Amino acid sequence: MRNLYNEPCAFAGYPVDPADHIRNDQNHVAQLQKDPDTQVMIFVDSRPLMVLPDLSIFYLSVKEIELADHPCLFMGLRYDTGEAVFAVALDPQSAENILSDTVKAIDLRSIAYQLTAKAYAPELALLGKARSILDWHHRHGFCANCGAKTNLSKAGYARKCPACGTEHFPRTDPVVIMLVTHGDELLLGRSPHFPKGSYSALAGFMEPGETIEEACAREVFEESGIRVKNVQYLKSQPWPFPSSLMIGLTAEAENTDIQLEGSELEDARWFSRDQVIENIKQGGDDNLRIAGYNIAIARHLVEWWLRE
Numbered sequence: 001m002r003n004l005y006n007e008p009c010a011f012a013g014y015p016v017d018p019a020d021h022i023r024n025d026q027n028h029v030a031q032l033q034k035d036p037d038t039q040v041m042i043f044v045d046s047r048p049l050m051v052l053p054d055l056s057i058f059y060l061s062v063k064e065i066e067l068a069d070h071p072c073l074f075m076g077l078r079y080d081t082g083e084a085v086f087a088v089a090l091d092p093q094s095a096e097n098i099l100s101d102t103v104k105a106i107d108l109r110s111i112a113y114q115l116t117a118k119a120y121a122p123e124l125a126l127l128g129k130a131r132s133i134l135d136w137h138h139r140h141g142f143c144a145n146c147g148a149k150t151n152l153s154k155a156g157y158a159r160k161c162p163a164c165g166t167e168h169f170p171r172t173d174p175v176v177i178m179l180v181t182h183g184d185e186l187l188l189g190r191s192p193h194f195p196k197g198s199y200s201a202l203a204g205f206m207e208p209g210e211t212i213e214e215a216c217a218r219e220v221f222e223e224s225g226i227r228v229k230n231v232q233y234l235k236s237q238p239w240p241f242p243s244s245l246m247i248g249l250t251a252e253a254e255n256t257d258i259q260l261e262g263s264e265l266e267d268a269r270w271f272s273r274d275q276v277i278e279n280i281k282q283g284g285d286d287n288l289r290i291a292g293y294n295i296a297i298a299r300h301l302v303e304w305w306l307r308e
């Protein structure tokens, strides 16, 4: 079985040194926040500011923005120049005078589709991490333990409650996503919210108390009535909508009779290898489009299966 770990996919391959030793050193962080070489990414309503038409990340210098006034996250140091990168969330009013015909706030999914269509884009990992953590700050302003207002700490990697002392950390929600095979056939399904005709790998959130293998078996059975064995790990992908980790797996089916009763899926079917090859080659249409999203791990998993 081939290892997919080094094959790049959207939002993976963090391109700067996270330099996590700096996060606990407030003086060092404060010094970087005044350094004229520091670059600051801007987010408005979870959308990064990008420079058009080439769709590159827009950066401000620290002379142009007061970092202490906004939720601010230390992204790390550039490997080549050592320059620090921060990400800041602005409210729409504060961002108004930055926006222009060539600097716009753009939905990250749209950026990912456009950049990935050309080549692997390492900057998506930077944008994805910043989006996930800034979004977490936005939604976790109050202590889950006592209800008091919390403060950002550890250069943006935690929040601390001044009333009860509890520290809160950004969460990542693990999701299992699996290719279930039976001989030369592949089980794919569609959720009601998928675009017309789209089929993809079965997936679901893990629950507390489960192993990855158990979560895979439970989800596949719940959604399709298929029992699986031989669960194997293939590859993972950070998914910043808002903050998941997609755990890519394969599993072998023990039965083939699909049961959709009680399933969250609208449909699930077995597809032959030839059907999958033909559909992916043609790009699919509204009648049938298999793993049609170039930014999603499901596409990587299906391509792996076709090569095996």
Ligand SMILES: [Zn+2]
Residues within 6 Å of the ligand: 143, 144, 145, 146, 147, 148, 161, 162, 163, 164, 165, 166
């Ligand atoms: Zn508290």
